[in-house]
Amino acid sequence: MKTLVIMAAILTASNAAMAGDGTKESPYTVAELNAQKDALANNGQVVWVKADLKGLGEDGSLTETGSDNKVTNNMAGLFGDATGDFVAYSWQILGQLALSDLTNTKDLLISLTYGTAGHPYGNTSSPQYASNYEPETAHFSLEEVHGALSLNIQNGLRGYHIASSYIVPADVIAVKVNAGYSASKGAKVTYTNFVGASATYVTSKNSALVLMANEGNHDFVLSAAYYDQTMSNGNTLETGTQAGVNTGTKNNRACFRFVSDASKPGFQRNSDDNYTVTLDAKDEVFLLISTQANNFWDNYNWENDAKDWISWGGGTYADTGVSPIVNSKKSNSTYFDLQGRRVIKPTKGIYVKDNKKCLFR
Numbered sequence: 001m002k003t004l005v006i007m008a009a010i011l012t013a014s015n016a017a018m019a020g021d022g023t024k025e026s027p028y029t030v031a032e033l034n035a036q037k038d039a040l041a042n043n044g045q046v047v048w049v050k051a052d053l054k055g056l057g058e059d060g061s062l063t064e065t066g067s068d069n070k071v072t073n074n075m076a077g078l079f080g081d082a083t084g085d086f087v088a089y090s091w092q093i094l095g096q097l098a099l100s101d102l103t104n105t106k107d108l109l110i111s112l113t114y115g116t117a118g119h120p121y122g123n124t125s126s127p128q129y130a131s132n133y134e135p136e137t138a139h140f141s142l143e144e145v146h147g148a149l150s151l152n153i154q155n156g157l158r159g160y161h162i163a164s165s166y167i168v169p170a171d172v173i174a175v176k177v178n179a180g181y182s183a184s185k186g187a188k189v190t191y192t193n194f195v196g197a198s199a200t201y202v203t204s205k206n207s208a209l210v211l212m213a214n215e216g217n218h219d220f221v222l223s224a225a226y227y228d229q230t231m232s233n234g235n236t237l238e239t240g241t242q243a244g245v246n247t248g249t250k251n252n253r254a255c256f257r258f259v260s261d262a263s264k265p266g267f268q269r270n271s272d273d274n275y276t277v278t279l280d281a282k283d284e285v286f287l288l289i290s291t292q293a294n295n296f297w298d299n300y301n302w303e304n305d306a307k308d309w310i311s312w313g314g315g316t317y318a319d320t321g322v323s324p325i326v327n328s329k330k331s332n333s334t335y336f337d338l339q340g341r342r343v344i345k346p347t348k349g350i351y352v353k354d355n356k357k358c359l360f361r
Contacts, residue, residue, distance in 0.1 A: 027049050041138050052079065053102070088139075088142045092165050093164050093165070093223070097163050101163065101164075108146065113141050144223050146222075154215055156213065157317075160209060160284075163206050164223075166202070167200060167220070168200075168201040168203065173196065174211055175314050176209060177237050178190045179287055208235065209237065256286055257270055264311065266309060266310050
């Protein structure tokens, strides 16, 4: 009997040690998350959970009918583990995504809120912007998903887009590319760098960008920060919609697919039809450039008479001299409780803001 008591005490202590507290360092299991619904709904805090992504709307028939009677099937995802399941919503993260868009669906680290104030458009601090498709009952809303997307960037450059928003990693530079035209000067291609190490940049949904980084795999965090995003999508790069032929939409513009190899990265026209481009994968990007231009600005000539190649002029990751240092700055409106959990709407009590304690009365 004494032996059984000791074994039971050991098991109890072991289970207690394994229990999560909802922080990023010690996330909940799905069972622990489901057991905390009422508490989470009361204070709107952001918590973390470990779970697998089991299906999205278009794969798992997770449809919702909104107040306007429209049916959407791309904003819900089924997550779970051996202890249970839960459905979470985010238009910004899940809208138009398919499981095949992700490089991993297992053992994800997820931050989310629970309650009726959260909504699938993303930022739970702005409930007045709630989606028409928001479920009427309390629900989980995704904030971030870690571990679902790891990109291999070969030769230091990769053209890329995904339907979700994401946070530019500290060791990556995201580049906007714009192509302008002047009747007197011709065409010009310009590049704007957003350095992950210098600030926390969040892309807009479905952004087309060129990513610069040291060669290798880089982890991207999917984000629902719709109203907190720091990068707009205003550039001339276009997103692919499918592998194969994609059609351009503008007159007097030719489609140039971004390509990168060890010797000569740049934009290449790979179709006789100015209005189409053939992509190997739907996450590739292409540039729309004026077909009327004889030269680029600054007397930069086309590289050949066929006008089917534009060399990359945005530099390389090695040229920037940027060290991949993780940025630790927090938003001015970000609060954490004394257990390290992010809180969207602080009530009475002591919280941490910018590494300093503050009191709400």
